[in-house]
Amino acid sequence: MGPATARLFQAHAEEVWRFLKYLGVREHDLADACQEVFLVAHRKLPEFRGESAPRTWLYGISLRVAKAWRRRRQLVQLGDDDRSVGPSQEQERERRDTHELLCWALDRISDVQREVFVLHEIEEMPMVDVAARLDCGVFTAYSRLRLARRGLKRALAEKGVKR
Amino acid sequence: MTHPDLNHLVALARRDRPAPGALAAVARSLRVPFVAVPVAAIVVPSTAVASLAAKVGLSRLALLGWGVGSTAAVSGVVVAVALSQPAAPLPPQPSSVVVGARPVSHAAPVKAAEPVVAPEVAPVSPAPHVVKETPATWDEPQLIERARKALASDPRRALLLAQEHQRRFPAGAMSAERDVIALDALARSGQTAEAKRRALAFEAKYPKSIHLPRVRALLARLGSE
Numbered sequence: 001m002g003p004a005t006a007r008l009f010q011a012h013a014e015e016v017w018r019f020l021k022y023l024g025v026r027e028h029d030l031a032d033a034c035q036e037v038f039l040v041a042h043r044k045l046p047e048f049r050g051e052s053a054p055r056t057w058l059y060g061i062s063l064r065v066a067k068a069w070r071r072r073r074q075l076v077q078l079g080d081d082d083r084s085v086g087p088s089q090e091q092e093r094e095r096r097d098t099h100e101l102l103c104w105a106l107d108r109i110s111d112v113q114r115e116v117f118v119l120h121e122i123e124e125m126p127m128v129d130v131a132a133r134l135d136c137g138v139f140t141a142y143s144r145l146r147l148a149r150r151g152l153k154r155a156l157a158e159k160g161v162k163r
Numbered sequence: 164m165t166h167p168d169l170n171h172l173v174a175l176a177r178r179d180r181p182a183p184g185a186l187a188a189v190a191r192s193l194r195v196p197f198v199a200v201p202v203a204a205i206v207v208p209s210t211a212v213a214s215l216a217a218k219v220g221l222s223r224l225a226l227l228g229w230g231v232g233s234t235a236a237v238s239g240v241v242v243a244v245a246l247s248q249p250a251a252p253l254p255p256q257p258s259s260v261v262v263g264a265r266p267v268s269h270a271a272p273v274k275a276a277e278p279v280v281a282p283e284v285a286p287v288s289p290a291p292h293v294v295k296e297t298p299a300t301w302d303e304p305q306l307i308e309r310a311r312k313a314l315a316s317d318p319r320r321a322l323l324l325a326q327e328h329q330r331r332f333p334a335g336a337m338s339a340e341r342d343v344i345a346l347d348a349l350a351r352s353g354q355t356a357e358a359k360r361r362a363l364a365f366e367a368k369y370p371k372s373i374h375l376p377r378v379r380a381l382l383a384r385l386g387s388e
Binding site: 001002003004005006007008009010011012013014017018021022030031034035038039042045046047048049050053054055098099101102105121122123124149152153156 | 168169172173175176177179180181185186188189190192193194195196197198199302303304305307308311312335336337340343344373374
């Protein structure tokens with residue numbers, strides 16, 4: 001890895017990690033997926049057009065990597081049962097519970113809605129950039145965002161009733 | 164149990180970050196040096212997230228530990244914390260040239276710190292309201308990104324940042340991008356002749372660059388002026 005990739009990693013690895021997580025890459029796959037993003041980035045660095053910010057560029061790569069991981073996950077039919085933690089790590093468990101509640105709800109909306117929601121709401125990317133990144137119109141992006149919020153609220157309400 | 168609403172979950176998600184050591188392991192696989200945010204500016208929101216933390220059982224300490232957001236944009240108290248990570252090579256040392264430094268509330272590494280030995284979250288005393296960050300401490304992508312952003316509003320600053328990049332990363336991976344920013348900044352600040360000279364030099368130096376259309380468009384515009 002060259003110094004440029006090292007600097008990209010230093011500056012953006014945490015964001016990429018979080019982005020991948022909320023795009024549906026499972027906790028135990030995050031290290032591999034994150035590594036994959038930076039391997040692709042390293043390979044594509046010579047083509048990097050400075051027109052977009054490095055972070056936005058990395059998110060483009062991450063979207064494709066996360067999609068592949070989601071597909072892999074569906075193929076092996078991994079459920080949500082792979083997230084148990086020891087009872088001694090109470091605080092850690094609660095933190096994970098809270099974050100995973102959102103991940104759980106995100107699993108219940110469509111991929112395109114999820115991508116818009118995560119980019120705009122969690123990564124706080126302006127909608128114009130979200131639409132450009134996802135190659136759709138701004139109107140479509142807003143529509144997906146609205147549907148995403150509705151679906152997530154419905155899923156969370158359902159969870160609240162259950163527990 | 165009542166679950167927190169969607170907005171609160173999103174607020175927490177924005178501050179979610181990997182467990183200590185997780186990225187260091189990835190960095191080792193990639194064979195890149197990595198320092199996990201040795202000193203970070205954290206904005207602790209005084210209301211929403213803190214109250215939610217109480218609701219869902221997270222302590223303020225846990226928030227500090229996990230809450231380093233990269234796009235911290237809410238008002239609150241900015242504190243500097245030292246986060247634990249395995250010792251690794253330090254980021255570029257500050258140099259003597261400081262170009263128009265502005266305080267930025269941004270959770271990027273802001274200065275080289277001593278490696279932290281024990282896993283702890285310790286406020287640095289006295290807690291500064293704003294953490295100093297200068298172009299001399301930015302890494303290559305950060306420098307280029309900020310130079311690019313400054314182009315439209317402040318081309319002189321963009322040019323200074325490009326010069327800073329030239330000085331610190333003469334053979335950097337983003338040298339072509341830097342040269343484009345510099346010549347564009349020159350054109351925007353009225354130094355047409357120099358901009359033209361550099362655009363022609365760029366064409367000769369990078370005959371296959373993806374930036375060529377942009378440079379040629381700029382040349383055409385300058386030619387018609």
